[in-house]
Amino acid sequence: MRGNEAAHQFVAPGSLGAVLDLIASEPGKWTPIAGGTELMVAFAAGRLSAGNLVSIWDVSELRFIDSTPDEIIIGAGTTFRDLRADAVIAAGFPLLEKAASWVGAIANQARATIGGNLVNGSPAADSSPALLVYDAEIELVSVRGKRRLPYSAFHTGYKQNAMTADELLYAVHLPRRFAQHRQYLRKVGTRRAMAISKVALGAVALMSNGIIDEIRIAGASLAPFPARLHGSEVALARKAPTPNVIEAARQALLAEAQPIDDIRSTAQYRKAVGANLLEEFLRGLTRETDT
Amino acid sequence: MNMLAKNRIVGTSVPRKEGVEKLRGTARYVDDIQREGIWHGATVRSTVPRALIRSIGFDRRIDWSEFTLVSAADIPGENHIQMIVADQPCLADGQVNHCEEAILLIAHPDKHKAREAVDSVHIEYELLPPIFSIEESEKKQTVIWGADNCFKSFLLEKGDVDSAWSQAAHIIEGEYRTGSQEHLYIENNGVIAEHSAEDGVTVWGSLQCPFYVHKSLLAVFDLPPEKVRVIQTETGGAFGGKEDFPSVIASHAALLSMKCGHPVKMIYDRIEDLAATTKRHPSRTRHRTALDANGKLLAMDIQIDTDGGAYSTLSSTVLSRATLHSPGPYVCPNVRVRSHAWATNTVPYGAFRGFGAPQTVFAIERHMDEIAAALKMDPVELRRRNFLHQGDTTATEQLMREPVLLDILLDRALAESDYYNRRARFAVENANSPIKRGIGIAAYYHGSGFTGSGERYLSSLAGIDVSFEGKVRVLVSSTEFGQGTNTILAQVAAEILGVDYDDVVMAPADTGIVPNSGPTVASRTAMVIGRLIERASLQLLSMLRDQAGLSAQFSREQFFNACDRLRVKNGEVVSLCRYEAPPGIYWDDQKYSGEAYPAYAWSVQVAQVAVDTVTYSAEVEEFWSAQEAGRVINPVLAAGQIEGGIAQGIGYALYEKVVLQNGRMANNQMTNYIMPTAEDVPPIHVFWEELPFQHGGFGAKGIGELPHDGPAPAILNAIKDAAGVSFNAIPLLPEDLFAMLHAAHKIEVPATV
């Protein structure tokens, strides 16, 4: 253990307003910490450069799952355990429920939050592919008020996002219009549990008469940040998933994916498996239902 | 005599002797010990693999007067860690030969300050060219150790290998590689050390061999034996990783204590333990094998090369076991094994469960399947045709005097796994599935105890005493670290003495209290120490009959009364026995021939795997293990040993990779060094054949290491069955499977039905 607890300032104002006031008063000084499943690992490894932390774990205004007729709104402080336990998510957004079940193991899910997952911005983030294909919107909040933007515009580079220094991630909005879509999410990790993703693929498709009317595909670890695979989508839109079309989509993915070699895996492997996952999804479309 | 009631305690699953404390959370591991006035130690380590140390600078922003610093110059005795050869420095002195080599030690009352001070020491190096592989080392272009980089070599010869090739109907060659492996005990290395001028050095720590540490400290501190005391604390896993390394950390903490005048606690965190401590030797084994037209082995020419890291530590004995296990459990009239252990600029490799056997058993058992494929023979039948039996001789001309149950074990393993039916079913199902299934076997032996005359050399002493409170105490330096030492030795004593299991306790593993019964390694405890406790118990009964009026049949009550009478006579009730070699054990260290091991345990294992052609992941779906290891003293504990060893073997084959960058472990965090979780281990089925071994404790032979030898080859044989491609190197990760399948043009995802 290489962290020194005495070397960090750590406060818990308790309310959203108080936290926002604090980070607005000293922009860039305060690092929000939710469940600590990322920052406390860095702390113990002696790599936590943030000298001043403000807890948002106890900010109840951030931990909620609301539903309106049009959308589900998930507070940024919602844990993955909360997501797994929610019947509306399980019914309407099964890919998110699946992703939540793959975060670490039970103890991590009790503390890791969806907000933390997105703000940490790893290209391997577990919730990102599902949120991308579900057309999620991000709601940010500051003393200046709230604003929304498409999740696909949230990540701007490797571990960089569109938030300003005085903003917190407030909520994730998911439009309730995927009831008829075919859905797919698969994570390939180092083992069955407690595994960081080597590559993952999420996809939703609306089929009619065997034609793909609408399709969204997103990958993990296939780009410097979580992103849609637009080239592959174009290769599939308004087509039937015949063997030729599937092959063209595979080629499109192989062309647009930009994975890297790192300590966990290789770029070649990630690309090849990414294409295989896409093919697995597309072959599944010829079946009646998702397995 | 009560020992005739053989199944009263021995052979039953009595609960673990120290189990209640472990379950309550009251068992005291070294980091649980909190003491007033303790200082904390930290280590400044080399960041380069090979260099001269030009200067050591200290950041002026730190008040170094608060700290105690120790360098090689502070060592009162010898600057080396006493293992087999004294080549490993305790602290680097002017030169470093591997990343993470200890250079300077720091102590401070505040553990955070001690840790942070490490980053405030600035070392200037003059880099020297490093070597990192067996290939580079054996070329000898850069010599980093001795005259030729070679720690040790062996030549084992039987018959005349060179004459066999011309008579062979088949000649099959193969090369097999194994990577390093980390023990990943869940408790990191740690010690507390206290030095004083009057009492000398006392060390408490997580360790396997108190007397190894004791011997090492004598040399570092130049102290007589009675001035050094080593006490094992409850140890959270070891697997060989705490056989030799504790001598290093103990010396460090004791030196700091000597210099600062306070007890020093030194506990590694996972990042440091992974990067800086011993691991399994990587290996490369080359086979060239001649067979006749019927698939009978005519000749084996084997070359074994291991990577020993920067210092020799245990490389010679690991190489010895690798050599002696390399021909497999087969009859072969002509054998030649040439083996070498090489130096590289990496963290020294050390003991790890199996100790050379997992490396070469992987090779021979993969090779047998390659031979079977080349000869278009059933791999099961090929093995059966060549198995050793009672009356055969091994590659060292050791006569198999005891029955060899390989055929029975094979039949059992095949029956329990329904091997042939599964194989046939997979062959059909695989054609239309993206998941390819396969089934594979491995057959092997594991020599129990030290090689050859090793036990005679150790001359272990062990026994029992009886206190006036009516407790029988087992006196051994053999330690418990999960494998069941405490339980089985207590069972043996209780059985013979006619007392209850709960009447027997273990004396603390404290060199100041117990005799030296040798190290807790080499699967020797049940067999060798069990036998010593058996004899010591019988000897005590004899003494009680002769001197204290104990009758031929006696009750528990009468036993303790007789002990009281003996205590009045002699002042104490104690019975110790020294190791006696079984008759006829003859071993020639020069020629490498004779009785290599006093006994062998035998095993046949079967693995069913599933290879996912979408992700290129191989998983073990089910595993069966049949073994013969003499008498099973405690069925639950024994099964636990087999299951745990198999889980580690699965990790060795498919998950665990030590990633080296510039000679340093780059994946030194648990998130990046992958062992199987509860969701990854397959159902494991364990079957025993019991054949009591007359020279082992209650007929027991060793089981601790046996289960780790077979899984890797069984799994890779199964993968070959599944995917139709041969993989000859472990760990086999999905990335490797992908690369091979891609190269072999076997990447096809068939239409799902």
Add this chain to the structure above:
Amino acid sequence: MSGPQSKIHLNVNGESRTVTAPPMKRLLDVLREDLHLTGTKEGCGEGECGSCSVRMNGELVNSCLVPVLQAEGANIETVEGLACDGDLHPLQQAFLHCGGAQCGICTPGMLMAAKHLLAQNPHPTIAEIREGLAGNLCRCTGFMRIFESVLSAATSGTQETHAR
């Protein structure tokens, strides 16, 4: 830069405890050093091995990842709270009988994870046990005896007969 100390109120195994500690100090270290409850162990400091598992407000958490300020007012259950009036908890009995503990270092965390699992799901299947224990690494047992232990405890009934 040094931060101030915080006064933290915890309920640990049914007892009110107050500690004064830097707010960033890990709950694991507070339990072990300030409260001298050394049953909970550190195996990795990364939330990977689970040997630091405790229950916090009824959830299973890795205490090495919880800054103690976030545990203010929390109910904490550790291995020390399992036994009742000296009697082993049914899970502890089952582990003892079935060989669920070997070296014992993962055992406290494993017991807490098993307790948590059975509290949510009194009659788990093996698959559910595997998932419930997936965050607790055991290097010794290969998990088979642990699964058996949990099944045994589930069959014999682990309903708490006393409030904790």
